[in-house]
Amino acid sequence: MSGWVVMDIGCLECGESTHLLGVYLSAEAALEAHPGAAREADVGRWGGQGMVVAFELPEREAGLS
Numbered sequence: 001m002s003g004w005v006v007m008d009i010g011c012l013e014c015g016e017s018t019h020l021l022g023v024y025l026s027a028e029a030a031l032e033a034h035p036g037a038a039r040e041a042d043v044g045r046w047g048g049q050g051m052v053v054a055f056e057l058p059e060r061e062a063g064l065s
Contacts, residue, residue, distance in 0.1 A: 002056065002057050002058060002059040003023055003024060003025050003026075003056075003057045004023070004024045004025075004026065004027050004029070004030040004054050004055065004056055004057065005020065005022070005023050005024075005030075005054070005055050005057055006020075006021040006022050006023075006024070006030050006033070006034050006037055006052065006053070006054045006055075007019065007020055007021060007052070007053055007055065008021055008050065008051075008052050009050060009051045009052070009053055010050055011050045016050055021033075021034060021052065022034070023057075027039065027054065027056070030054045031054060034052055034054070036052055037052040037053060037054045038051065038052070038053055038054070039053075039054050039056075
């Protein structure tokens with residue numbers, strides 16, 4: 001099973017912390033819970049300032065814990 005994690009990426013210049021906002025089973029659920037979030041693939045060239053981003057978690061291989 002794969003999933004999505006939503007992070008509030010802090011600011012490198014101002015020292016704002018990064019925070020985990022949630023873990024979801026689908027991109028739709030993640031983006032519905034955090035409407036301002038960008039998908040990781042849509043971030044492009046990030047400038048180092050705070051941003052809410054949804055990252056896809058890879059599927060785990062059978063037998064791994």
